[in-house]
Amino acid sequence: MVAQENEGLIETRSIDMVPDHERHGTPFSQFTLWFGANIQITAVVDGALAVVFGADALWAFIGLLVGNIFGGAVMALHSAQGPRLGLPQMISSRAQFGVLGAILPLILAVVMYLGFATTSTVLSGQAINLIIGVQNPIVGIVIFGSITLLISLLGYKYIHALGRLATITGIIGFTYLMIMAFIKFPVASLFGVKPFELTTFLLAVALSAGWQLTFGPYVADYSRYLPRNTSQSSTFWNTFLGSVIGTQWAMTLGVIITAASFAGYGGSFLKNQVGYLGELAGGGIIAILIYLAIITSKLTVNTLNAYGSFMSMLTITTALSGKNTASKTQRTLFIIAMLTATVCIAIFASKDLLNLFKNFVLLILSVFTPWSSVNLIDYYWISKEKIDIPALYDPDGRYGRWNAPALVSYITGVLVQIPFLATAMYTGPITKMLGGTDISWIVGLLVTAALYYPWAKRCNVAPDDMIYPEECVAATIEKE
Template sequence: MAQTQEGLIETHSIDMVPDHERHGTPFSQFTLWFGANMQVTSVVDGALAVVFGADALWAFIGLFIGNILGGAVMALHSAQGPRLGLPQMISSRAQFGVLGAIVPLVLAVLMYLGFATTGTVLSGQAINGILGVETPAVGIIIFGSLTVLLALLGYKYIHVLGRIATITGLLGFSYLTIMAFVKFPVASLFGVKPFELTTFLLAVSLSAGWQLTFGPYVADYSRYLPRSTPQSATFWNTFLGTVIGTQWAMTLGVIISAASLAGYGGNFLKNQVGYLGELAGIGIIAVLIYMVIVIGKLTVNTLNAYGSFMSLLTITTALSGKKSASTTQRTLFIVGMIAASVCIALFASKDFLNLFKNFVLVLLMVFTPWSSVNLIDFYLISKENIDIPALYEPQGRYGAWNAPALVSYFIGVLIQIPFMAQAMYTGPITKLLGGTDISWIVGLLATALIYYPWAKRCNVAPDKMIYPED
């Protein structure tokens, strides 16, 4: 197993990062998650709340509540990184079993693929705007190539990119926000419609879903922090970075979508990236905004590629018994994932906004039960004590399959179906509630209520952390 970080390409993968290679400060989590969320897809996600019927005021409030709730769960996952020194999803083996963890891992890979595809579509539009070309494939392929390069370089360079994205995001989105207030009568866009519970909860779900879907990979980017890093510092830097960056971008989406629907120039629904360029102005200013969009999307897309590599490796090593990957394997996993997202992006449907809304809500349905299991086990059952060597042994402490986690997880997913509000299916209870989608809340609570007492009776956690050197 490689034990050095001195080369250009990161060598650690799903193995634990040893103490002598730990580095950085908790503030790196703030810049990474602020930069990763201050980007165009967050703007689109915020706009969806207005596009699908919410008043701008209640959309803003609903999005803020969802970001707070989802961001808190996401940051609790991040706080696991310094203590474990492991990527996020391999710690799921402590709950689901070494082979059982493959179940949520497969869903995580599909999530990475979906977000990578949507990011590639929007970033391709921005690159084409910079180059002045109209062929979609040009921008999409260039963006995919940049993503592969940075994901291969790994952890250290991803954090550098996060710092760059924070600076460019602050400058670019400050300018766009000012231009929105200059061009639109912003105050008149709020409070136009009465409060509607259905659209309000949709706004909450959109932002909560956005935050919760970071759960499967957030600890990937805190695992190099020194083991002595206070959990509170990791939590608050992650929480504030992700909530502030996301809420700012989503609020801009609320404003410009409300203005667009009110007839104040442009059509945000038709061309999201082009609309932001027009909002910025013409010439070099628009090009600079396109560059901000590309940098922000490149940050989060690199997270998707890097996270997909970790998840795919966790799946394959569970079957092969290995604990790490060669540079060749790393390259093949990352190139394969990004190539798939590029191919899908080239043939993406024109009905982008509606598909993206349903994609986020479906992900919310499958990952809230996983978050519930993972956090309850780590903080309440095992009391933050994990036998790390046993995570690589199907015959060890955690076994190959763990019934409490798997059964609770599947019940947590299935119990949400009657509460769903999707384009293809609306649950019977949702119809009784007038279309209000509360499936993710039901899934989170139901999973917790089933898993906690069962896992407490079957607890196999050690009395203290067991590291490889022990």
């Protein structure tokens, strides 16, 4: 039987389960996708922020690495669910939150996609304008948004192909930029200038952990087409290594060039991030090639944001309508709506991009750390990887409309972080007592886990074995 997804140019699956006869690919596709999506300029900005807000280059590097490893492990555990379930990530949240209860984290996920997509669109628009020699920022923004729209509409196969391309261009481009940084700056002298400070170190950890954790709500969207017998460890390690290596590489470049700027070398990365990298490359045709690499990587992650947002919006609307899939027309309309909103926000975005981005990442981290805690504890320790998939689409089924253990634990996990927050808009009283050290996400993770695990254990409704939709079982039997 020919896989349904291969019958046309545009992907036909949406929030429904991918049956076995349509599965394809290898775990290495997760490495290239997540490496290509993360070795990009916004990760350079994120690494720069650790230095901007006070960390020594050495401790910024170490803190970012710690956060990437921790957050990357959590993110990869979400990815490992994809082959077994064959579902988009946020649909599986209905097993914890209930069919209607899952709408709460879904709404927040859509806000997250908008925030990250806007940042991508602004920076990529700058790169496009530098290539074509246009001053009006709207031109580059609209061009980038249009390309994102096209690939998002085509779907899964083309997103992975773009990830492979971004991996190649990213390795070449960022290797060259790193070499040029070592040639132009006395890199060794930039490290160990300041003593260790816990506050700035933990900020660096939070920035990179937040970067990784925000992929959690949609990472399984891109592993769900892998064959069901794909090793969980292979999916985990390919996702983990691709995401952590790509991100740390880009963030390290951000640390180096920002520390060099503060030491009086090479101008200011903060004032013109895209143009600075072009100048670092040496200008001319080399700079244009670097801009193309920037656009390719940003296009990869922006497509993930658009694709993930359409999945989340469909999950919300189908929970209310009672449907379990969506037409190509619905897919198209949701993606167009998301990208139109992104382009409009990007056009009118504030110029204070760095500070806004730092506060946005930390705010989103406080929202999605409790969600990851609930989802992973339930999947691996409560239901033990056994899900009633048809019940995920039935408000009157096994998981019901609302699930109190997950919802109460999640909301508590968010609220308990408030006294520990450290943002430009609000600094919690406990954070002030700690000298500005932000440990809110750690508190949210632990409190959510401590509350949810015993409660969910007592109220466990998981089946004894996986339950698949009848049509998927029938298709598998027919193929055999």
